[in-house]
Amino acid sequence: MSGGRFVFDGVEYDLENPIDISIPLRFDGPQPNAYGVEPASAEPVRAGELIGDTRRGGSCNFERFTLVPHCNGTHTEGVGHLTHERISVRDSLKDVFVRAVLISVVPSPAKMAGETYPVEFGEDDWLITRESLQNALAVVRNDGNEVAFEAVIVRTVPNNDAKLERVYAGDPMPPYFSTEAMEFIAELGISHLLVDLPSIDRLFDDGKLSNHRIFWKIETQVFHVSPESRIDATITELVYAPSEVPDGEFLCNLQIAPFASDASPSRPLLFRKA
Numbered sequence: 669m670s671g672g673r674f675v676f677d678g679v680e681y682d683l684e685n686p687i688d689i690s691i692p693l694r695f696d697g698p699q700p701n702a703y704g705v706e707p708a709s710a711e712p713v714r715a716g717e718l719i720g721d722t723r724r725g726g727s728c729n730f731e732r733f734t735l736v737p738h739c740n741g742t743h744t745e746g747v748g749h750l751t752h753e754r755i756s757v758r759d760s761l762k763d764v765f766v767r768a769v770l771i772s773v774v775p776s777p778a779k780m781a782g783e784t785y786p787v788e789f790g791e792d793d794w795l796i797t798r799e800s801l802q803n804a805l806a807v808v809r810n811d812g813n814e815v816a817f818e819a820v821i822v823r824t825v826p827n828n829d830a831k832l833e834r835v836y837a838g839d840p841m842p843p844y845f846s847t848e849a850m851e852f853i854a855e856l857g858i859s860h861l862l863v864d865l866p867s868i869d870r871l872f873d874d875g876k877l878s879n880h881r882i883f884w885k886i887e888t889q890v891f892h893v894s895p896e897s898r899i900d901a902t903i904t905e906l907v908y909a910p911s912e913v914p915d916g917e918f919l920c921n922l923q924i925a926p927f928a929s930d931a932s933p934s935r936p937l938l939f940r941k942a
Contacts, residue, residue: 672684673942674919674939676765676767676919677767679767679919679941680941680942681918681919681939681940681941681942682939682940682941682942683939685939685940686921686937686938686939687909687913687918687937687938687939687940688935688936688937689742689821689862689907689908689909689913689936689937689938690741690742690907690908690934690935690936691741691742691831691832691906691907691908692741692832693708693735693740693741693742693933695708695709695710695733696710698832698833699740699741699833700740700741700831700832700833700834700835700836700866700906701739701740701834701835701836701837702738702739702836702837702866702867702871702906703739703836703837703866703871704837705736705739705740706734706736707740708733708734708735708736708740708741709733709734709735710731710732710733710734711731711732712724712726712729712730712731712732713730713731713732735933737927737929737931737932737933738905738931739866741906741933742904742905742906742907742908742933742934742935742936743904743905743906743931743932743933743934744757744761744902744903744904744922744924744931744932744934745757745902745903745904745905745930745931745932746759746760746761746899746901746902746930746931747760747884747886747893747897747898747899747901748760748929748930749877749880749903749930749931750877750880750881750884750886750891751886751891751892751893752891752892753892753893754929754930755893755899755930756927756928756929756930757902757924757927757929757930757931757932758924758926758927758928758932759899760899760900760901760902761860761900761902761922761924762900763818763859763860763900763922764921765919765920765921766817766818766819766859766860766919766920766922767816767817767818767819767917767918767919767920768817768818768819768820768821768860768862768917768918768919768920768938769805769808769809769817769819769820769821769915769916769917769918770808770821770823770909770913770914770915770916770918770938771801771804771805771807771808771820771821771822771823771915772804772823772824772825772827772915773796773800773801773804773822773823773824773825774800774824774825775794775795775796775797775800775824775825775843776794776795776797776800777793777794777795778790778793778794778795778846779791779793781795781797781846782797783795783797783798783799783846783847783848783849784846784847784848785844785846785847785870785873785878786847786873786876786878787870787873787874787876790841792840792841793841793844793870794841794842794843794844795843795844795845795846795849796822796824796843796844796845796846796849797846797848797849798846798848798849798851798852800849801822801849801852801853802852804915805820807915808915808916808917816917817858817917818858818859818860819858819859819860819861819862819920819922820853820856820858820860820861820862821862821863821907821909821918821920821936821938822861822862822863822864822865823864823909823915824843824863824864824865827864827909827910827911828911829908829910831864831908832908836866836871838871838872841870841871841872842865842866842867842871843865844865844867844868844869844870844871844879845868845869845879847878847879847882850868850878850879850882850883851882853882853883854882854883854885858901859898859900859901859902860901860902860903860904860920860922861883861901861902861903861904862903862904862905862907862920862922862936863903863904863905863907864906864907864908864909865905865906866905866906867905868880868883868903868905876888880903883898883901883903884897884898884899884901885897885898902922904922904934904936907936909938913938917941918938918939918940918941919938919939920936920937920938920939921936921937921939922934922936922937923935923936923937
């Protein structure tokens with residue numbers, strides 16, 4: 669590495685101008701939310717006469733944060749999301765840098781898409797289909813037969829900064845992946861899937877989480893890993909890739925907080941080719 673340039677797997681990338689596709693979690697302002705959980709919040713720590721807020725006479729700021737990583741912003745989750753074993757996302761995310769591709773897809777009306785999902789479609793459900801993923805990837809893939817990347821970032825259209833503070837409560841239902849679309853992702857061998865949605869599954873799906881299970885290779889109604897399970901794979905939800913960032917290939921640095929839990933707030937950074 670020299671002069672802000674970094675060579676990874678024979679390709680040179682610009683490290684001086686990273687693209688942050690995480691959503692800032694503003695504890696004192698608008699923030700994204702899923703499932704109607706309490707908003708993430710912060711409050712000064714009090715200990716006797718000591719208060720952790722310089723605006724209230726404290727000598728420094730130190731606060732207690734309350735949040736639900738799965739619902740309060742950009743987060744990365746591992747297979748422990750589904751298992752009785754408390755598998756930490758820290759144990760799942762072992763890649764420091766991964767080759768990634770950003771694609772934009774237009775969801776289709778579910779009842780007209782010609783693809784399936786285990787829960788009955790609502791009148792206003794929208795699907796990310798296998799066909800839409802194939803078409804978007806065909807534009808940016810290096811090789812039609814070989815996977816040239818380990819991560820896929822899916823940006824849904826329309827795309828705007830309302831996603832920075834959108835409340836996902838099921839009305840309207842946000843788009844989600846069809847079964848065929850998730851099987852396609854699994855077939856590609858993608859290790860890290862990043863999406864600008866609150867879930868790759870239908871927001872209310874009777875607890876099936878079928879797409880999560882397809883991705884991690886966990887059978888229906890099973891809550892433990894098997895030799896086939898993809899323990900080293902991750903899903904990152906509620907990212908935001910501004911429209912001015914073009915579809916294409918990047919180097920991705922997927923940063924997480926060192927939480928020993930199934931999910932953690934995260935900060936994916938993208939680096940352009942030099």
